[in-house]
Amino acid sequence: MDWRELLSMVEKRLGMYVGRPRYDRAFSVITGFDLARGQGELAEFQQWMLRRHPGSPLTFWALILVEAFGDHADESRLVTDEDHQLAVEVLCRRLREFLGLTEPQVEELS
Numbered sequence: 001m002d003w004r005e006l007l008s009m010v011e012k013r014l015g016m017y018v019g020r021p022r023y024d025r026a027f028s029v030i031t032g033f034d035l036a037r038g039q040g041e042l043a044e045f046q047q048w049m050l051r052r053h054p055g056s057p058l059t060f061w062a063l064i065l066v067e068a069f070g071d072h073a074d075e076s077r078l079v080t081d082e083d084h085q086l087a088v089e090v091l092c093r094r095l096r097e098f099l100g101l102t103e104p105q106v107e108e109l110s
Helices: 003-018 023-038 041-054 060-069 081-099
Strands: none
Touching: 003 023, 003 081, 023 041, 023 060, 023 081, 041 060, 041 081, 060 081
16 A cells, blocks of 8 residues: 555545544554654654744644644544544645645646
8 A cells, every 4th residue: 555545545435444534543544554654754744744834833733733724723623524524634635745646737728
């Protein structure tokens, strides 16, 4: 399994692997995958996220919540299933961007 496959699974089928799909469970799956690979990509991702948020003392999992829900957002913002899904989607989107796995944007012709 590679990052592309993992992120697709986390975004679309997380509940199949961890029960109720929750942001903290998605984070745990991603962290476990990174540790098993032994490449340290999440450490680099942390630095990348800090460059996006200069001066922030937050870790990337908290910065994802800020990006999803606005300044001062934290885990208490995760109330509904939709909140968790949005946070997971933003996490996967940012990881894809960082890892260079984003699809090129195609301009629509008018």
